[in-house]
Amino acid sequence: MKNIIITGTSRGIGFELALQFANAGHQVLAISRKIPQELVVHKNINCLSVDLANESDLVKVEDFLASKWKQLDAVIHNAGSLVNKPFEQLTQADFENVYKVNVFGVANLTRVCIPFLQKGSHVVTISSIGGVRGSLKFPGLAAYSSSKGAVIALSELLAEEYKEHGIAFNVLALGAVQTEMLEEAFPGYQAPISAEGMANYIFDFTLNGNKYFNGKVLEVSTTNP
Template identity: 40%
Template structure:
């Protein structure tokens, strides 16, 4: 079965690796991110793959974009949505006492609040059995080790975890499944910004393989769950 998959933050890091993984598996993918240039480069890279699924993309800013227009583009290309990975996120590495209100507010808007209009607009395209996967962090997993400078980021990811549980409860009658993966260290630009000089045990393509498999099959076993995925601290 060819899945119809939406991925946010699909131009770099884990999101880019996920796009490549799903396409090579033959699934159709609609990805969006702020960088049109990076998405175009990814499209060109995948164009030579004859067995890949169809790749659709658009430049979109979660803080200022028109969600109705975005949903229209998804509808016109994919037609429906069977899988969604909310991968886009923002990092702030700054001590709590130095974090301005507007900095924390923007962080929460990107990491949590935009999911309200995003999913509300895409929900009519979701069919029974659709699996929504929110990418959160071990930093937002209750009881995990916390690090100085990441208080706002970790708090936003913790909020995303609770939102995941709440959406799963609300969407259950529609047979829409919602889970979150709390990822540990993956070698991406965001990790380098959070922990300069740290070498992660997993690359983005390696983690993408796991996330892709969970996105395709995890709803058979889980709903409303926050699953830690980490072999290291951080």
């Protein structure tokens, strides 16, 4: 049984991951702004309403870890913010809002978790194929894709900085997954894999991927995107 933090659990991949880990007997701390009742009633899930864009909100996570779990086995940075606008219409506020969740939220939560991560722990950051060098880029996603490139660099750096502690950091750069966020950004687009299907892969990778990888970016996509 492992203690696992998952962000972005109100819907989509994060919601499915929380249930998969909990149903498999692991203890889950589900972090999102909105909390689904289905997660609240599960005996293996603790829920915290946290806005990752607000650094002070992370005190709730730190207090929970210090008082309840004491140690942590895995973190899955799944929460994401996406804005789809032509570049000339993107404002600094648009960039800041996306980066607060996709980059600063990842960095700040990781910093809170570091003292509780044990040797053999695994930090998995969900990025996008759009953030990978040389991959196909899509108009309208300047803020989103650049933020996903930033967390790739961050994860690579942290893998080096904490390798002597035995903490692994890896990135999964996902292609299109049929989630509510995708539908909102690209109405009518049909992705080749469901949120539940992608959660199956991330579930296994979180538990086993650090045995084979550290500081790596794995592209998880059958198509572009």
